[in-house]
Amino acid sequence: GAGVSQSPRYKVAKRGQDVALRCDPISGHVSLFWYQQALGQGPEFLTYFQNEAQLDKSGLPSDRFFAERPEGSVSTLKIQRTQQEDSAVYLCASSYRGHSTDTQYFGPGTRLTVL
């Protein structure tokens, strides 16, 4: 399929470990978004890229969270020194141009559990 893919689908980390979550957007999509979804809640915005430029990182909860998209396609969300409150589903979405009327297509998410 040509949808957004994310890996791994599930990740279990011990508190204090670093993790890296990968997102492969739909080919040709300029914009890429990361969202965090806590159990029983709606997704919450983390950060946004247009091509390789990170235009908005206002939703990143702490400086332990870092995202990159060096070549304007694949993106990685890194969480350093994970804490239990980081346990959530991390969703990636992409859109064609990034206009407000463009549909954001979501991947299946990575479920992170921090023990």
Add this chain to the structure above:
Amino acid sequence: GQQLNQSPQSMFIQEGEDVSMNCTSSSIFNTWLWYKQDPGEGPVLLIALYKAGELTSNGRLTAQFGITRKDSFLNISASIPSDVGIYFCAGPFPTGGGNKLTFGTGTQLKVEL
């Protein structure tokens, strides 16, 4: 934090019933989106609304953009088992938010046994 409140929080349906849910905000939104999320999957866009008062249908789904721009409604007619899931309203952040979305609290649809 989230700015959109959805009700009901959850509801049981029997096959064939019509379903209604709504979403309210303390801020004005210029776009309303309705997404459905199945277990283990990401949200999928169902309907997009761009104009106050707009009524848009997608098969058995009908959504309306409230006149005050602070609410939206989603109706599902003649529900079927595959309608089960979590429905989220969403919209671009109301002030200077660009394209990032804020999501509602969700309405979970369950099948009554």
